[in-house]
Amino acid sequence: MIWTALFLPLAGFLTLLFVPFSRRVVNIIGPATILASFCCFLGITEYFETTLYTWISLPYLRADFSLHFDALSKLMTLIITGVGFLIHAYSAGYMDHDKDFRRYFCVMNFFIFSMLLLVLAQNLLLLFVGWEGVGLASYLLIGFWYERPAAQMAAKKAFVVNRIGDLGLLLAIFLSFILFGTSDIAAVNQNGQAVTLLCLLLFWGASGKSAQMPLHTWLPDAMEGPTPVSALIHAATMVTAGVYLVVRMSPLFTADGLQVVALIGGITALYSALCATSQTDIKRVLAYSTLSQLGLMFMACGFKAYNAAMFHLTMHAFAKALLFLSAGNVIHMLHGVQEMSEMGGLAKYLKKTNVLFLIGVLSMGGIPPLAIFFSKDLILEELSSSTPYYVLGLTVSLLTAYYLMRAYSLAFWGPTRVKTAPEEAPKVMILPVAVLGVLSIVGGMWLAQSFGFHAGPGMWISIAVAIGGILLGMAYRPALRLFYKAFYINELYQVSIVGPLRWLSSLVANVFEPTISDTSLEMTVDASYKTASLMQKMQSGLIRSYIAWILIGTSAVLLYLVGVS
Amino acid sequence: MLLLFLLPLFFALLVPNQKAAFIYSLAPLALLVTGHTEPIQVDWFIQGAIKFHLAADNLSLIFLYLVAVIVPITILVQKDKYSLTLLLQGLLIGFFSSQDLLFFAFFFEAILLPLFFMLEKPYKFIIYMVAGSCLMVAAVLSVLFGGISSTVVAAIFLLAFAVKTPLFPFHGWLADTYCLAPTSATILLSSLLSKAGIYGLLRISYRLFPAEMLAWSDLLVMVAIGGVLYGAFAAWGQLDYKRLIAYSSLSHVNFILVGIFAGNMIAQQGAIFSAINHSITIAGLFLVAGWLEVRLQSTNMLAGHGLTAQIPRLAWLTLFFILSSVALPGLNTFISEIMVLYGLFQISFWQTLLVGTTVVLSVIYMLRWFHSLYFNKPTGGHYSDIQTKELLIGSPLVLLILWFGIYPTAILTIIQSIK
């Protein structure tokens, strides 16, 4: 059963790749495989491990194609396929004008397959396959509209930065083999003494995928892709792979390692929250928001609050997907407008989307009894043992509520700056969002018990902060250039890393290479020709010189023989 | 074995046309698959001091299969001079199965001859190669006589192989030769000729002079790592995509050498597997580059933009080979790459990290090529996509890449049984 669930999306990918179905059929096949997969996962009730075949048979780098299913796996797979299905269904509407719909659903299915492989893998090598697979899918989908220069550059950036992270994970896998002789996750976790180097390498890998600093620059640019892609990959699933990895490998983390995780998570959370306050593109606000929430999740991990992290991951998946898809509605019905300066007063045109977006804002902001309130408060409670982090967490919460409300009010309230009055989105784009809306409302209450939420005094502080943020967001909205430009970090990378490396490559290609391959050879050839010409002069054509040479030679011979002996 | 060696030579004499040549070139594959690899040994010169001895152990077998598969594909994209390719096939078979030192050197030089005729401006190539070959002869002489210290002899052998592979910094002939040659010649050069040097290192340097090679291991690994990075940076800075692939090949071949020079069993097994994978992948890359060149009439990366809309199939195929080149898991090169890296990891964490950057660099320069031509706003021009025929030519490579990536047990077993 689990194999069916895993391979259905792969089958979907292959079918859509090779068979040119019509739009209607593709719109059905794409989401259908994911739905079927979801149902299969829902139906699995026991926890187990199973192997398909031996993939790498080397004794020193052994890896089987094996899956491991436990509570964590179930949670992840249901999120992936559940939210995935909703987004696939939504895409049928979003991509209705696009002629490349087949390629879209093809790669989306491939993505789901890779992501499932990632969370189900029993050993780290197989996980790595899924890990890079989602990276590939992300690349293909960010650059889906490849004819746009900005899109293809963003796609390239994403792939490259991801790869930097992948190097870390690869080294971690090697270390695992050296220390424990295996990369089997269960074995490593039981066996392993916590090793600082190992967990740092793992976290390095996780940072690449989950866009933590300093490998975060690709995520805001990734918004060049279609909005459903942003919702699925860059909010709900792929970016959470890093969190999953840390949670999954938690027994390996030493105290030092956890400190690093918490620190980086915290810095990222604060940094991106600040950036989000001044963005003008609605998707970028959401992107930075995602970064910020991921930072929160990692902070939780840093405090060993893995339950809290996963809780927040789940709630965030619902709420962020909701926000992205609602934004998608706006963008689609406004025919591609993403700048909030060209929106405004949409509440009266997009009534349903308005409500849905608002639900998302309130939930993400942390207003009870909406979903995120529960998960965020759980995290804050876990953070309360350390004052700096607690204050940090509260600040981030405040900012979150603030910038989301700001975005909402810029887009939906106030005077209309739109050119033509938009219509509400079609049903196929409202229904999935509505489902997410419901989940964003009741999700917290529904799952609070399972994740260990309990009400405490800190709860009121959280609520106060949330309401405060919302109110601020309604009122005051300047944009600071520093935040807008994300603290100029992109430019900093360009100047300090990319620039010099490019210069180096140009040096090698245009200076060293011609010298080595051409000049040295030319010099040798020239020298040879010159020598030959010199020697040729001996052949003067005059008999007297020839006789002279003979006599010289003879004398030399005689001298040598008589002299030497 | 004799049949395996002689048949291509015989067919070369018949001067066949393309169809016939293609069928003839499949003969070695047929023979290999049906197991006609019994050794042959005949006294040949100086009353038995030199024997004509061909045999195929597992190490040779792998490379023989490589020859048997790549040559037919090359013939299908070749325009003329098919007998030269068949001649080369025979000589390569002789080379990879030679068990006598002199014949090894003989074939080592002989392979250059057909290639000389297939290249357009071969002089740079020939000078480097003949230099390497003469070094080989000197080294062989020294072995047969034992007068010179083994360190010097080992060094000479190493130099000879270094020029052929090529190890940085003996790569001066590489870029021009690869670019100015027709696609078929480039495939033969990058896919097969470079393996001659690698095979030589494994067969001779490490079997006959293990102590010396071990002593130099640190230095050689650093040089090879330098080559990996140098090739990557050179590739990044190119404007001509055929040169880009050439430098990428330099980078990958030096990566293979890192594995060989690291000296431990894991790294060397990884290197052998890497060598095979590299041959397959680079053949694929030059195939698609050749087809692209036919359409663009140029090898400049700025010659066109947004081509995907017009030639989607070629774009997908190119992307597939690029992914193989950057070692995407699930494809062949991933496994060989982690074997080499893991082998190096046993020796030094920092060196592994340094070489590991190739994981990032390879993506940078490959995608630079891909995006420059296939993405971005389309500029005019009318291009026709590749047809079924081209897809069929590329499919054996695609299948091998997938097979070795997803189910590598078969090939891994063979590799593990070497040494």
Place this chain on the structure above:
Amino acid sequence: MSDIFAVGPLLILFIGALLLLLVDNIKAVSVSTFGALIGAALCAVMAPASTSTLLTPWLAFDKLSLFFTLLFLGIGVGVHLIGEKKAEFSFFLLSSIFGLILIAMARDYLTLFLGLETLSISLYVLCSFIKTSPTGAEAAFKYFLLGSVSTAILLFGIALIYGATGTTKLIMPPQVDSLFLAGAGLVTVSLLFKAAIFPFHIWAPDVYAGAPISVTALMAAGTKAGAFAAFVRIFMMSYSSLDQSLLAIAIFPTLIFANFVAMQQTELRRFFAYSSISHAGFLLIPIASGGPDALSSMLFYLVVYALATLGCFACLTFVEPTLDGVKGLFSSSPVLACCFSFCLLTLGGIPPSIGFFAKFYLLKAAFGQGYIALVILGLLTTIFAAFYYLRIVAALFAEPKTAQRSVVGGGAVASFIATSALIALTIYPEPLLTILVAIK
């Protein structure tokens, strides 16, 4: 009676040459020449060694003579196929072969001198055979003048040796004094002249370039082989205890000079002159180094060299002998171009030709005797030389510049035979080697 058989080859050639002066039409000339050569060969093979005291002081009847006799007769056949089918031509051809065989069989300096002179004078005439060619006349004249100088030196040397040892026999004197050494030195000089070793090679480029192609072939293959036959007789057989380091010293400038200057040549006869100078340098290596394998390796190299040279020159008769003239030969006569290429590759010592193995064998013998510097130089010059040999081969397969003549006639046959022989050797050299090693 058996003694007459023993000198049969010489007699047949002698009589044949004289008879030719009587004959006139081409067919008869051809038949007679062939007859003489083949007959002489058969005789040489079948005849027993003579023990007559009249002959043995002057002539050696051993395996070495047999080998050289057959070699020279073979060269003669080849040159005849290439050359003019005129009576006078064949006369001088047979005379030169006669001289060559005398050299190879020499046991005494006088025999040696006789053979050398017969060879030289025939060649002087042959060089100017084409009466209308000014370069031919110049070549003949230069060869004559310089050859006379060389003869004078030779005679002087023989005289000194006679003075030192009291005999002209080719045997080692009991004590070696400076008089003897001086004489030996002068004799060496004249042989070096014939073999065209630096700095006595100086006549070769001009003479080779001026003479008719068949005559150049004879000089390149025959004279060279003859000079080395003399070297073998003198230095390997007789004076084997003498210090050969002088020869080794001469090899260095020869190889370097010849290979560098050859690079610039576009006139192919001149090019082959330099190439043969280079090969002479290589052939001198075993003589200089000595050792158990020296003789067989040198003889093997000589055979390969002679075949390849004949093959090359045979092909040259059909084209204008310049680099441009041979361009595109492949398109008009592919078989000829392939033969030419194979012969060129053999000369260059490039695998997979037998030339590679011949060079290897020779260098191995030298290496074994400790002459490492020579070996390294040999290898380096081979690398260098590969370039210009391959340049010619490449030109053969390039686009044609001028219209080619059709290829028929004896030259083609000669070329084909030479190439086939080389290919046969490439595949299975063992039989020839066994024979050569047995010569001691």
